[in-house]
Amino acid sequence: MNTRFHVPTKVFAARRSRGGQAGGDAGNQPAPTPAGFSGTDPILIDPVLGDSPGRSCSYLVQGERTALIDPGSANAAPRVLEALKARQIEVDLVLLTHIHADAAAGVGVITDHFPKAKIVAPAGATERLADPSALVTDMKKVYGEQAETIYGLPDRIEPARIIALADGDQLDLGDRTIEAIATPGHTAAHMSYFDRSTTALFCGDALGVQLPGSRVVRPSTPPWDFSLEDSLASIAKLAELGAGTVYLAHFGAARPGPDEIFQRAADSLERWHRSFLKKREQTDSEEDLSRQFNACLEASLEPIAPSVRRDLEAVSPTQLNLAGLSAEQARLGRAA
Ligand SMILES: [Zn+2]
Helix, strand or coil, rough: CCCEEEEEEEEEEEECCCCCCCCCCCCCCCCCCCCHHHCCCCEEEEECCCCEEECCCEEECCCCCCCEEEECCCHHHHHHHHHHHCCCCCCCEECCCCCHHHHHHHHHHHHCCCCCEEEEHHHHHHHHHHHCHHHHHHHHHCCCHHHHCCCCCCCCCCCCHEECCCEEHHHHHECCCCECCCCCCCCCEEEEECCCCCCECCCCCCCEEECCCCCCCCCCCCCCCHHHHHHHHHHHHHHCCCCCCECCCCCEECCCCCHHHHHHHHHHHHHHHHHHHHHHHHCCCCCHHHHHHHHHHHCCCCCCCCHHHHHHHHCHHHHHHHHHHHHHHHHHHHHH
């Protein structure tokens, strides 16, 4: 049985940008003073995207050196930066789980402000950080001209500042070490980060999406290189680590905890994949397939409140999940 530690998380929401609406936001907490930060707890930063708290987050791990995990989209990162500056936090390393726009397009915003900070990313993603033109093309294929409005576009990152990671690499934060765990599936170049000293596991999108107000895990199977087989293998690999707390990019500490979350994630993914294949034998209609995805989600034993359903759709849209599985089927068909 795994040794388990309770790893409390402090949560603070980044202040709204000046253009944001004021008031009515339960996610905005009074700012704790820097002296109140513990050197061992991961801190969750919620940039309150789209004026909706609880959708997408960054994490701060403070050792002798400080690491920011997933700075968020180019539109979110200024809010994350504002929160860091308000608390006089220096970032030494920016760790990227992967380079989808919602996780990483804001990396340039953060690293411009911290010129000594290094950017750490899965080896398969570093080329696109240095030259994001292919990334922008992919974003526009998915979101059209809305890409810039939704996420903002990534900046080019100086290659000398990028550290390429392989599975098992160790990141030294001085008083602690973070281990890189390759977790392909959601996308091929995806890395999770494990702090063995606290047993905190930061798994990006490897398990899917679980938002406040529900324990349902929604699969996240986006284009263009989603792989079911790799996803399930990555979930199984993470389950073996002995994590005490599992931190999701969407959103916060996974519930009910590591004993169940991996199984829930695998079950939900397999159910979605099975029903997608079955439905696709009957219809090519995107509308029917979308309905099937949502029926699949609703088949979970727990009811989902309308507000949570809306947030799940915003974070992991049905159309993207369909497109990712369709792309995988096309790829497998070509390979056969
Ligand atoms: Zn992603």
